[in-house]
Amino acid sequence: MNTPTSPSFRPLYDQIKILITQSLIAGEWRPGDAIPSEIDLAARFKVSQGTVRKAIDELAAENILIRRQGKGTFVASHSQERSSTRFLRIARDDGITEYPSSRLLSVTRERAPEHTAKLLDLRTGASIFCIKRLLSFEGMPRIFDEIHVPASTFKGLDEAMIRNFPGSLYSFFETHFGIAMIRAEEHIKAVPAGPAEADLLQVAPQSPLLRVDRVAFTYGDRPVEWRRGLCHTERFSYVTEMS
Amino acid sequence: MNTPTSPSFRPLYDQIKILITQSLIAGEWRPGDAIPSEIDLAARFKVSQGTVRKAIDELAAENILIRRQGKGTFVASHSQERSSTRFLRIARDDGITEYPSSRLLSVTRERAPEHTAKLLDLRTGASIFCIKRLLSFEGMPRIFDEIHVPASTFKGLDEAMIRNFPGSLYSFFETHFGIAMIRAEEHIKAVPAGPAEADLLQVAPQSPLLRVDRVAFTYGDRPVEWRRGLCHTERFSYVTEMS
DNA sequence: GAGTGGTCTAGACCACCAA
DNA sequence: TGGTGGTCTAGACCACTCA
Numbered sequence: 001m002n003t004p005t006s007p008s009f010r011p012l013y014d015q016i017k018i019l020i021t022q023s024l025i026a027g028e029w030r031p032g033d034a035i036p037s038e039i040d041l042a043a044r045f046k047v048s049q050g051t052v053r054k055a056i057d058e059l060a061a062e063n064i065l066i067r068r069q070g071k072g073t074f075v076a077s078h079s080q081e082r083s084s085t086r087f088l089r090i091a092r093d094d095g096i097t098e099y100p101s102s103r104l105l106s107v108t109r110e111r112a113p114e115h116t117a118k119l120l121d122l123r124t125g126a127s128i129f130c131i132k133r134l135l136s137f138e139g140m141p142r143i144f145d146e147i148h149v150p151a152s153t154f155k156g157l158d159e160a161m162i163r164n165f166p167g168s169l170y171s172f173f174e175t176h177f178g179i180a181m182i183r184a185e186e187h188i189k190a191v192p193a194g195p196a197e198a199d200l201l202q203v204a205p206q207s208p209l210l211r212v213d214r215v216a217f218t219y220g221d222r223p224v225e226w227r228r229g230l231c232h233t234e235r236f237s238y239v240t241e242m243s
Numbered sequence: 244m245n246t247p248t249s250p251s252f253r254p255l256y257d258q259i260k261i262l263i264t265q266s267l268i269a270g271e272w273r274p275g276d277a278i279p280s281e282i283d284l285a286a287r288f289k290v291s292q293g294t295v296r297k298a299i300d301e302l303a304a305e306n307i308l309i310r311r312q313g314k315g316t317f318v319a320s321h322s323q324e325r326s327s328t329r330f331l332r333i334a335r336d337d338g339i340t341e342y343p344s345s346r347l348l349s350v351t352r353e354r355a356p357e358h359t360a361k362l363l364d365l366r367t368g369a370s371i372f373c374i375k376r377l378l379s380f381e382g383m384p385r386i387f388d389e390i391h392v393p394a395s396t397f398k399g400l401d402e403a404m405i406r407n408f409p410g411s412l413y414s415f416f417e418t419h420f421g422i423a424m425i426r427a428e429e430h431i432k433a434v435p436a437g438p439a440e441a442d443l444l445q446v447a448p449q450s451p452l453l454r455v456d457r458v459a460f461t462y463g464d465r466p467v468e469w470r471r472g473l474c475h476t477e478r479f480s481y482v483t484e485m486s
Numbered sequence: 487g488a489g490t491g492g493t494c495t496a497g498a499c500c501a502c503c504a505a
Numbered sequence: 506t507g508g509t510g511g512t513c514t515a516g517a518c519c520a521c522t523c524a
Contacts, residue, residue, distance in 0.1 A: 069511065
């Protein structure tokens with residue numbers, strides 16, 4: 001009954017990848033944790049070390065795991081210094097690296113409109129949180145973000161929790177909810193500033209802004225965040241690489 | 244005399260990668276060609292097949308080589324259907340895939356100003372070609388490109404050659420000059436349309452446009468193209484992914 | 487059926503880290 | 506010194522392509 005298009009063959013290392021991912025979904029190992037050694041995993045899954053190795057290699061290439069020679073293999077985390085800026089692609093034109101400061105504007109509970117629900121794989125009208133904030137570089141307001149997440153996934157989220165948290169938002173999501181963002185898709189346009197944005201970003205109305213729409217995914221490619229960022233790109237650029 | 248920071252260790256597969264890259268630079272295998280089989284390369288470099296395999300795996304991950312089971316390993320080419328759109332990140336919002344048509348505006352020979360020279364690793368005042376063109380989707384003009392390449396690398400380039408070439412510009416560079424683009428860095432801003440762009444892209448002056456600056460690299464990370472694209476993003480977006 | 491890349495294994499040894 | 510990941514090898518076998 002094999003259709004010609006059915007895969008009908010699944011390498012062992014691929015099945016190991018799935019098993020490891022399932023452990024990540026289940027929370028057996030949390031962001032920042034070390035996972036068992038290759039030898040231990042090989043024994044657990046009854047395969048050779050080389051096969052575990054290949055599975056981990058691919059997960060490391062996807063930035064889901066991080067290998068450290070001599071120490072072990074770790075679950076990638078946005079709390080680590082090295083990857084706290086992994087999803088922030090706005091950088092100063094002069095090349096100086098600077099981490100922005102965040103001013104939280106509001107946290108509200110809303111019903112997902114059709115568009116948002118579709119992107120987050122929810123029913124229209126499902127409960128979501130909407131977080132609005134303003135990111136500034138050296139006192140220059142540059143990014144106005146509207147961030148939407150399912151209330152069911154982020155039960156109990158409130159403004160004070162975010163305000164009291166020292167790190168980035170994704171680090172906050174990991175620490176308080178065990179949700180790690182591992183991948184995101186962005187769609188970018190140039191748009192004129194509306195009155196509200198113009199005021200927040202201190203530009204004239206109708207000024208060109210970069211509009212960055214993002215859907216972010218956690219383990220198992222589950223969408224858990226939809227955000228729209230409006231960015232004033234004077235002296236700043238969105239930086240990306242392709243190959 | 245090893246300093247503590249010097250690498251002082253270079254894996255074999257890494258050296259094999261370099262050797263393969265040198266053959267690509269030398270033009271021993273051109274884009275679209277098959278390279279020798281893993282077994283042949285192992286014999287040539289006097290290492291095991293597994294080591295060659297790891298080297299090729301990494302080059303394939305960088306989109307420099309393409310593996311095809313049962314057929315062989317090939318030098319990646321922009322002439323192939325599958326990768327002709329690899330560096331074009333502007334897509335229709337409705338999801339329909341459409342390849343733009345190109346209208347060549349001009350090809351001129353110029354002297355590189357300091358900024359351009361620096362990006363292309365040339366001396367200020369070095370001879371370069373400047374190609375201007377307009378890309379349209381379904382008759383809608385959307386991207387105005389100004390493309391700069393070193394005249395020394397693209398000897399003899401002229402307008403008629405481009406005009407008569409059926410494929411993409413990068414495919415043209417490969418076919419006529421043996422230069423394959425393998426990587427690019429882009430810096431994106433939102434800017435107001437100037438009078439000339441507004442006219443070409445059929446928008447009102449001062450309308451927001453996406454400005455996409457790109458430096459593209461060939462084998463050995465040598466920069467060989469600097470371009471600026473101005474894009475009218477009505478019904479279109481710049482699409483990217485991160486992990 | 488011959489040739490290619492793809493998978494899986496087993497084992498030896500190396501580089502790095504921490505105690 | 507022991508444990509971790511990293512490299513390299515050799516060999517068996519599988520999946521895919523094409524003549």
